[in-house]
Amino acid sequence: MFQIQIDGSTTHFPCAPDDTLLRAALRAGIGFPYECNVGSCGNCKFELLEGELQNNWQDAPGLSEKDRLKNRWLGCQAKACSNARIKMREMDHYKPIHIPTESAATLIHKREITHDLHEFSFRCDAPLSFAAGQYALIHVSGVPGPRAYSMSQGGASKERIDFQARLIPGGVGTQKLFSMPLGEKVRIDGPYGMAYLREDSSRDILLVGGGSGLAPMISLARGALSLQRPSFQNIHFIYGARESRDICGLDMLSELPLWTSMGHYTAVVSNPSAQEVLPHGCERGFVHEVVQKLHAKDLNQMEIYFAGPALMAQAMLKLLVELKVPMSQVHFDQFY
Ligand SMILES: Cc1cc2nc3c(=O)[nH]c(=O)nc-3n(C[C@H](O)[C@H](O)[C@H](O)COP(=O)(O)OP(=O)(O)OC[C@H]3O[C@@H](n4cnc5c(N)ncnc54)[C@H](O)[C@@H]3O)c2cc1C
Known part of the structure; x- marks a missing residue:
């Protein structure tokens, strides 16, 4: 386990060698800004001041050449190889309402919603707690990087998790998901996302x-x-x-x-x-x-x-x- 220190604050968090800085921070309850969690939006950018990191996805579109020259990294793609000190702005808004956890899961059911939108149900080894509107990351063996899919259930603590995915022509992850046999194992990590149900709103x-x-x-x-x-x-x-x-x-x-x-x-x-x-x-x-x-x-x-x-x-x-x-x-x- 490495320790990651946020510059100019007393906040630090542990990061396992196979985790990313963003997800490790969220697992520690820290408000690390993000959105997509899969390398595309760039909202989880931070600057590395000290220490050694590795990129899971070298060409992630969320990071420009200028960012790389300024030693900026994506929290969702950066893995720690040593203790590190980073510069980023914590925001309470991003503090997780449910702490994300990762679990092995088995595909137990598939059903067709339309010709190219199917529902995939997985049984997780440990229950996943989430709010309505949140998403999780599915790690599928043979697919580089996880893919984000929103849960379709109304929010709860559940061992069975349902996703509804649209088949993308030429998409690596969805081709694999749509041809996955029942019984196949994946890893599910979540919940993530800020578009969850505001239960106390009367609008x-x-x-x-x-x-x-x-x-x-x-x-x-x-x-x-x-x-x-x-x-x-x-x-x-x-x-x-x-x-x-x-x-x-x-x-x-x-x-x-x-x-x-x-x-x-x-x-x-x-x-x-x-x-x-x-x-x-x-x-x-x-x-x-x-x-x-x-x-x-x-x-x-x-x-x-x-x-x-x-x-x-x-x-x-x-x-x-x-x-x-x-x-x-x-x-x-x-x-x-
Ligand atoms: C927050 C969020 C929620 C989503 N919810 C849903 C949903 O409920 N239903 C649904 O159908 N789709 C959803 N998506 C889209 C979904 O995550 C996939 O992008 C989509 O299914 C296409 O995946 P693909 O692998 O088939 O396509 P591809 O074009 O092969 O890959 C698409 C995505 O995978 C990631 N990726 C690609 N290559 C790499 C690599 N080498 N290393 C790491 N990552 C890589 C990138 O983020 C890329 O945008 C959601 C996306 C986000 C960000």
């Missing part, structure tokens, strides 16, 4: 998911509608699909006891073929356009969560900034 909830962003929105709906005394009145779920065959989620929501009285579901199709007849109530366009059309006037009074492809998330954020929605009511972990 109406808006959940916006696009494509692979289904799982965290289903998880949030399940979590919100299983609260003992929900103080909000309405939960709006907007799901963006490319074609009608990609529309999904309503069957899972309709099973929730309070859905009938509080839930509102809208599917949005961005790329229907010329001959396609869209289901009743389905909108055409992009999800952010439909959010604006249906909710522009109420967004300021809502707790807003979204997840999905990078372009969708950027368009949502731009809209919310233009409409001056307070960012304290907006929650998302960017997908990469």
Whole structure:
């Protein structure tokens, strides 16, 4: 175990040789800023002042050439090879609400949600505690680096963990996951993520998911509608699909006891073929356009969560900034 000292503070934390600095800090309850945890966003950058580190992923896109020259590293990719002193700014906002742990897990069930979005259930050797909306990292043997997937359950302490993943053409991790036989072992590390359910908010909830962003929105709906005394009145779920065959989620929501009285579901199709007849109530366009059309006037009074492809998330954020929605009511972990 190595000791990592944060410069200018009394904070230090232990880091196992096979862990990363970011995850070791979070395991010690420290508010180390981050977002994606997989080398892409660059939010977990820090400067190395003393000691020796190694990069898990040399070419991670979250770090520029200029960063490397300035001895900056990514917390999610840096492994300790000695004790070290680093410069970074701790932020209470990032203190974990559940301490992340890693467990061996076995694939026990798979089911098709749509033609390219499947659910994968794993049984972990030790239960994983998480809040609705959080994600975990799956380490699959033969795949370089872990992949992040959001849990679709409503938050709890569970041995069985369900993920919903979209098959990415040419994607190394999803090709492996979709062809994985039942009984195969992986390692699951979590929970992570800041877009978790704000249980004490009494604002109406808006959940916006696009494509692979289904799982965290289903998880949030399940979590919100299983609260003992929900103080909000309405939960709006907007799901963006490319074609009608990609529309999904309503069957899972309709099973929730309070859905009938509080839930509102809208599917949005961005790329229907010329001959396609869209289901009743389905909108055409992009999800952010439909959010604006249906909710522009109420967004300021809502707790807003979204997840999905990078372009969708950027368009949502731009809209919310233009409409001056307070960012304290907006929650998302960017997908990469
Ligand atoms: C917070 C978060 C939550 C997510 N939740 C979901 C979800 O619920 N459902 C879903 O379908 N998708 C989700 N994703 C996307 C998912 O993690 C994968 O990026 C996606 O499934 C494509 O993986 P792939 O391996 O098939 O594609 P690839 O293109 O092979 O890899 C994609 C990602 O893997 C990482 N990677 C690639 N090469 C390396 C390497 N050599 N070393 C280390 N890392 C590498 C990078 O982060 C890259 O962006 C989420 C992503 C994030 C960041």
